[in-house]
Amino acid sequence: MLINQCHCFTGINEFLPGDGRHLPHHHGFDFVGTNLPFTNHWACDESKVHMAHPNPMKCFLYWNTTLVQQPFRHDNLTASFLQDSIAFIHNNKDRPFFLYFSFAHMHTDMFSAPRFRETSRRGRYGDGLRELDWAVGEVLKTLVSLQIQHRTLMIFLSDHGGHLEICTEGGSNGILKGGKASTWDGGLRVPAIAWWPGVVAPGQVSQHLVSSMDVFQTAAELAGATPPKDRIYDGKSLVPILLQKTSAVPTGKPTPSLRTLFHYCSDRLMAVRQGEYKAHFYSMELPTNYSEHCPGGVPKVEYFTSFDCYGPHITRHDPPLLFNIARDPGELYPLSVEEYDDIITEILAAKAQHQAHLMPGKAQCKETSTTLQPCCNPPFCYCNYKPDGNR
Known part of the structure; x- marks a missing residue:
């Protein structure tokens, strides 16, 4: 089951503005509840902090394959996601299930339900975070109330670092350099929590190098499924790591991970992480x-210092810019190319092998067609239907 998603709206429909050929219902999900096929966008602001009114062409809500709100309302958005999730868990409590719950927090436009507004010293950002925290807690309480928590793994993570350019509404990446849309670690490293009472020991902190791409292989192994063998999978199962017993506070130098990860901006390979080392072949300008x-901490516009992967804000590094992330997580002190020539040689070999096996896919988000734009009642594109599609 899927609750919410983020997508490019030109990838929702294929031939007609309402065919929904690329919605998740047609791609393996048995049930899809309330979801935002595009995203929660800056242009969806209802508070009038940033926009006079929401833009319906970028702000639409679906229930399964039915367009039900355009523009969508924020007041009950998280509650709708949660209601669908809890109902799904109840309906599937006696059999294995996979629930993908993608929040509209923490993302511009910042929002929260009325009960959470002006309850945090952190402003709109803090209010939204409190609502997210509440909703996650309700999901966990449901698992416990149904007594299925001991056979249910919950993984909580984010998709990227904070959007620093929008100040108080963009979060913080601590000591990490850069943020959202960059391949500095501030854009890549995110919190991840695994919860599985009786199986995953509480209070642990893992130093392993992992990726959100690992969730698929982890779920497949735990379900006893064998993925098709006619394709290459970038992820690896996290089961061995989840079952390890580690200390909350490292007692010694961790064993370096041999994992290699490739970091892209569009189709440009920007950086390669191999174990404790990271090599930048291209880098983004930092927010300023x-x-x-x-002014006053509230952004006037939603902007990115560097969002164009081939623009003037991109710097090429030849030889690559090398950092030891274990010792220098803020990527402040480049290592000597001469002294670490063997490391760079290994990374270049991994990069060449990786690129030799790439099979480029079709970039749907580069295609633009106004004829495929979701619109609930042409030509107005304004509606507020019930989830079954009726007024």
């Missing part, structure tokens, strides 16, 4: 001008 773009 906070006072100009965020």
Whole structure:
């Protein structure tokens, strides 16, 4: 089951504005509840902090394959996601299930239900975080109330680091450099929590190098499924790591991970992480001008310092810029190319092998067609239907 998703709206429909050929219902999900096929966008602001009114062409809500709100309302958005999730868990409590719950928090436009507004010293960002925290807790309480928590693995993670350019509404990446849309570690490293009472020991902190791509292989192994063998999978199962017993506070130097990860911006390979080392072949400019773009901390516009993967804000590094992430997580001190020539040689070999086996896919988000734009009642594109599609 899928609750919410983020997508490019030109990838929702294929031939007609309402065919929904690329919605998740047609791609393996048995049930799809309330979801935002595009995303929660800056242009969806109902608070009038940023926009006079939401843009319906970027803000639409689906229930399964039915367009039910355009533009969508935020007041009960998280509650709708949660209601569908809890109902799904109840309906499947006696058999194995996979629930993908993708929140609209923490993302511009910042929002929260009325009960959470102005309850945090962190402003709109903190209010939204409190609502997210509540909803996650309700899911866990449901598992416990049904007494299925001992056979259910919950993984909580994010998709990227904080969007630093929008100041108080963009979060913080601590000591990490860069943020959302960059391949500095501030854009890549995110919190991840695994919860499985009686199986995953509480209070542990893992130093392993993992990826969100590992969730698929992890779920497949736990379900006893064998994925098709006619394709290459980038992820690896996290089961061995989840079953390890580690300390909350490292007692010694961790064993370096041999994992290699490849970091892209569009189709450009920007950086390669191999174990404790990371090599940048291209890098993004870092966010600046906070006072100009965020008077009083509130952003005037949603912007990125570097969003164009081939633009003038991209710097090429030859030889690559090398960091030891274990010792220098803030990527502040480049290592000597001469002294670490063997490491760079290994990374270049891994990069060449990786690129030799690439099979480029079709980039749907580069295609633009106004004829495929979701619109509930042409030509107005304004509606607020019930989930069954009726007024």
